[in-house]
Amino acid sequence: MTRIGVVGAGAAAAAATYVLDGALPSAEITVLEKSRGVCGRAATRRRGDVTYDYGANYVKSDDERVVELLTETLDSDGLVDVTDPIYTFDADGTVSEGRDADDHKWTYRQGLTQVAKRLFGETDATVHNSTRAETLVRDDEQWRVVDSDETEWGPFDALLLNPPAPQSAELLRDAEWESGARTALAEAAEAVPYRTIWTAVLGYEFELDRPYYALVNPDRDHQVGWFAREACKAGHVPDGESVLVVQANPDWSVAHYDDDPAENVAKLADLSADVLGDERLADPAWTDHQGWRYALPDEGVRRGAVDDVADADLYPIGDWVAGEARLHAALRNGLDTGERVAYSL
Numbered sequence: 001m002t003r004i005g006v007v008g009a010g011a012a013a014a015a016a017t018y019v020l021d022g023a024l025p026s027a028e029i030t031v032l033e034k035s036r037g038v039c040g041r042a043a044t045r046r047r048g049d050v051t052y053d054y055g056a057n058y059v060k061s062d063d064e065r066v067v068e069l070l071t072e073t074l075d076s077d078g079l080v081d082v083t084d085p086i087y088t089f090d091a092d093g094t095v096s097e098g099r100d101a102d103d104h105k106w107t108y109r110q111g112l113t114q115v116a117k118r119l120f121g122e123t124d125a126t127v128h129n130s131t132r133a134e135t136l137v138r139d140d141e142q143w144r145v146v147d148s149d150e151t152e153w154g155p156f157d158a159l160l161l162n163p164p165a166p167q168s169a170e171l172l173r174d175a176e177w178e179s180g181a182r183t184a185l186a187e188a189a190e191a192v193p194y195r196t197i198w199t200a201v202l203g204y205e206f207e208l209d210r211p212y213y214a215l216v217n218p219d220r221d222h223q224v225g226w227f228a229r230e231a232c233k234a235g236h237v238p239d240g241e242s243v244l245v246v247q248a249n250p251d252w253s254v255a256h257y258d259d260d261p262a263e264n265v266a267k268l269a270d271l272s273a274d275v276l277g278d279e280r281l282a283d284p285a286w287t288d289h290q291g292w293r294y295a296l297p298d299e300g301v302r303r304g305a306v307d308d309v310a311d312a313d314l315y316p317i318g319d320w321v322a323g324e325a326r327l328h329a330a331l332r333n334g335l336d337t338g339e340r341v342a343y344s345l
Contacts, residue, residue, distance in 0.1 A: 002027040002345055005145055005154055006125075007133045007171070008162030009033035010040030011327055012317040012334035014116035015069075016160055019338025021123035024345060029125035030153060032145060034132040037113060038120060040162075040318075041292060042327050044111025047203070051236045052243050053112040054201050054290055056327045057214070057228050058082060061104035065335060066328045070106055074118050078109040084213035084232045091221040093275040098218075105213070109235030115331070133163075138177035138312060158313040158341050164294035165192035165301060165320040181308040185316065188305035192320050197225070197295035198253035200246045200268040201288035206280065207231070208242040215275065217249065224271050225249040244281070246272055253291070261289050296325035315341055 002024055006013050009031050017029055037043065041055035061067050070079065082105040088098040108114035120127055135146040136159070144154035161168050169189035172182055214228040230236045230243035237243050246268045248256070256264050265287045273281040300323020306316050315337050319325050322333035 003154065003156045004029045004158050004160070004341070004345075005143055005156035006031040006160045006162065007145065008040070008318075009038040009116060009120070009127055009129075010162045010318060010330065011042055011116055012319070012321075012330040012337070013160060013162040014038065014119035015331045015334025016315075016317055016338035016341070017123055017125045018119040019335055020342055021125060023339070023342035027345075029123065030156070031120070031125055031127040032131045032133050032147065032153060033127060033129050036129050038127065038129075039113040039116035041295060042112045042115060043290070044113040045201075045288065046111070047286065047288070049238045050203065050230075050241070050243060051109070051111050051233075052201055052230045052245060052288075053107055053233075054199055054245055054288065055292065055295075056112060057226075057245065058105040058107050058112065059115065059327045059331070061106070061328075062326070063328045063332045066331045067104075069331065069335070070115075074122070078114065078235070080107050080109055080234045081105065082107070082213050082232050084229075085211070086214045086216055087212040089215050089217055089222065089275055090219065093222065095215060095275065107233055109233075111236075112327075115327070133171060134174075136171055136175040136177065138175065138179070141313075143313070158315065158345060160337065160341065161314065161316045162318050164194065164318070165189040165297060166194065166294055168316060177312070179312065181305075181312065185305040185309050188302040189316070189320070192301050193298045194294045195250040195296040195298060195325075196253045196257060197250065197292045198248045198257055198264060199290045199292065200248075200265045202244040202246060202265070202269055202272060202281065202284040203286040204242040204244075204280070205240070205285045206242060207240055208244075208276070208278065208281075210276070220249055222275075223249060223252045224268065224275065227272060227275065244272055257291055257293070265289055298325070299323065310340070310344070313344070
């Protein structure tokens with residue numbers, strides 16, 4: 001029996017697993033995920049009747065294969081297309097209509113994690129949550145994975161590696177595998193620059209009426225990089241309420257990453273009131289927050305380093321491999337890599 005291991009349950013891992021399960025129906029696929037959920041930074045939380053995407057906000061329609069996957073191949077029940085436009089704001093907080101909206105901005109009524117949940121749900125793969133991969137071992141032309149509880153998984157005929165580049169680099173550095181290709185990929189992964197993002201979620205017991213879904217600061221010269229109105233997503237926010245997802249810019253996020261979360265939330269609420277022109281926003285009824293130390297890769301990994309480890313049946317996947325910090329890019333990379341692995345096996 002063919003056995004395939006997957007470290008990480010992000011969007012790329014879900015797409016690759018979906019392809020592999022269809023191409024190799026007799027294969028046994030094991031997914032090891034350190035967190036309690038799936039889909040990585042495409043994350044969703046719920047609070048009572050409120051649903052909010054607090055990491056990645058939606059899937060763009062920039063890849064035909066991903067569009068077909070979401071709208072035709074998978075069950076599209078509950079798929080939501082955000083039709084309100086995206087405006088911009090500058091260093092002074094001045095808002096304008098200076099950015100064309102994406103053609104489609106997709107999420108689900110149940111939240112963006114549905115992308116991975118539906119992909120994994122179409123397979124016979126086993127996903128083990130709260131399982132942190134600690135050591136990769138290569139011997140006898142197979143892979144084994146030892147987790148932080150010293151449980152051993154495998155052997156696997158192929159291994160897919162989905163964590164962000166810095167975490168993948170750490171696994172490669174510590175791997176029990178004597179190979180120049182391992183060292184080269186670890187160095188290449190370490191060289192991928194990442195943006196750190198600190199996010200506040202602000203809930204209000206009143207409706208916030210604006211002509212846009214979100215505001216983006218394209219020049220990265222404001223303390224906030226992104227404001228998004230979750231009420232623009234059908235099924236996310238009850239009538240009479242509002243939810244803002246406020247993502248600080250990378251410099252602010254790094255400077256305040258370890259500060260008191262309540263103070264960070266208060267600062268971002270004040271900035272929301274200032275930019276959106278409503279003093280009520282400085283006093284949310286409830287809040288949430290999340291720090292993303294490795295949120296968005298600004299460049300892709302060196303392609304040759306990725307290709308070279310395929311000879312040892314190791315396949316890095318994700319937006320850092322695709323070279324674009326977008327959810328559709330991660331999904332497409334997973335689909336393509338899944339096909340490559342299936343062909344190899």
